Amino acid sequence: METRVVGGIDGEAPQAVRTGDLIFVGGLMAVDDGGNIVGDDVATQAHSIFDRLRAVLAEAGASLADVVKHNVYFTCENNQAAAARFLDELDAVRTNYFAAPGPTTTEIRCGLDRQGALLMVDASAVVGGQRSLDRDGNVLGVGDIEIQTDEAFRNLDSMLRAGGGDRNSLMRQNTYFRFFGEGREVTDYWEKMTNVRRRYMSVPSAAGAGLRIEGMGDIEELIQVEGIGMLGQDKQRLQPENHWDWSIPNTQFTQGWKIGRLGFIGGQISADNKARAVGDDMETQTRNVFNFVRSTLAEGGLDESHVAKLYIYYHAEGGWAEIEATRAVIAKVQREFYPEPGPAVTAVRVAGFAFEELLIEIEAMAVTPD
Structure with a gap:
């Protein structure tokens, strides 16, 4: 099975990795050949990104018609009118690139790491983001994380069944949630939400990540959930010994899964066996996280050479110089x-994580040779 990379800009990570029939596209922003942001409005940047996505896919031997899932990470003012206006302007462009019904999407309001960037897009073949909405698109359970969590996971369950699977088919499941508390409140909130999530999780569960973000497309939404489901029973749970663990004991959460040629490494964090952060600086935590990714890969007979896509979620405060310095670390x-060229990468600046004092969380998607 051939693996091909589509090069990045100035030594950056590849824009895409193709392995067999699978193509993983890293986060794309509206940049010129020198890496400078193009345009200061949503429409201009969206056109630039989707043109670039089309070109990247063409170089990898595919087209926009082959995209079944894309994520949009965007930044705008923290009010409903601004978010709605942003998405309307995005949709006015996006509909010209994807024929109906188009790929599924998850849209997350978060921080970006280039000054002037308004949005970033990546693409892969996955199940789309599920939300706590009624049939008319109105948010259910306004202000109540438990109601919204229940509705989002109920919707995810329905989508899995519609595809011929069930919650046991879920290999990767990410939860994006909005919460701005501090200290122990962070873990308390995650546990409150997770006690609802566990009603819908298989035992053992899918691998995944829990990420605190600035918001979603609707200002009243507190949570979105997305997942990748795979049909088939021949799967291996990747659960290394002497690994970090979650704050709720005996949860049957999972570090990773291998099914067929695919490996899904859930969000790895720099923590001990009680979900307490280890290391108080980005370099220490990042190295710990990559070592945990390595250990989880090894459980399935995999290593870094098999990784086609990394999702790097990190927290950085301060001005653009501080953010750039954090990304450099x-x-x-x-x-x-x-080592270069490495996997495709989507890097997202988030508001925080499931547990206090964490600075970074990383997921990996691996593909083995035939």
Whole structure:
């Protein structure tokens, strides 16, 4: 099975990795050949990104018609009118690139790591984001994380059944949630939400990540959930010993799964066996996380050479110089584990994680040779 990479800009990670019939596209922003942001409005940047996505796919031997899932990470003012206006302007462009019904999508309001960037898009073949909405698109359970969590996971369950599977088919499941508390409140909120999620999780569960973000397309939404489901029973749970663990004991959460040629490594964090952060700086935590990714891969007979896509979620505060310095630290450690050209990467600046004091969380998607 041939693996091909579509090159990045100025030594950055590949824009896409193709392995067999699978193509993983990293996060794309509206940049020129020098890496400078193009345009200062949504429409201009969206046109630039989708043109670039089309070109990247063409170089990988595919087209926009082959995209079954794309994520949109965007930034705008924290009010409903601004978010709605942003998505309307995005949709006015996006509908010209994808024929109906188009790919599924997850849209997350978060921080980006280039000054002037308004949105970032990546693409892969996955199940789309599920939300707590009624049939008319109105948010259910306004202000109540338990009601919204229940509705979002109920919708995910329905989508899995519609595809011929069930919750046991779910290999990767990510939860994006909005919460701005601090200290122990962070873990308390995650546990409150997770006690609802567990009603819908298989035992053992899918691998995944829990990410605190700035918001979604609707200001009243507190949670979205997305997942990748795979049909078939021949799967291996990847659960290394002496690994970090969650704050709720005996949850049957899972670090990763291998099914067929695919490996799904859930969000890895720098923590001990009680979900307490280990390391108080980005370099220490990043190195710990990549070592945990390595250990989880090894459970399935995999290593970094099999990784086609990394999702790097990180927290950075301050101005653009501080954000750039943080990304440089992450990139430096990444190169220790993934020499060039490395996998495709989507890097997202988030508001935080499921547990306090964490600075970074990383997922990996691996593909084995035939």
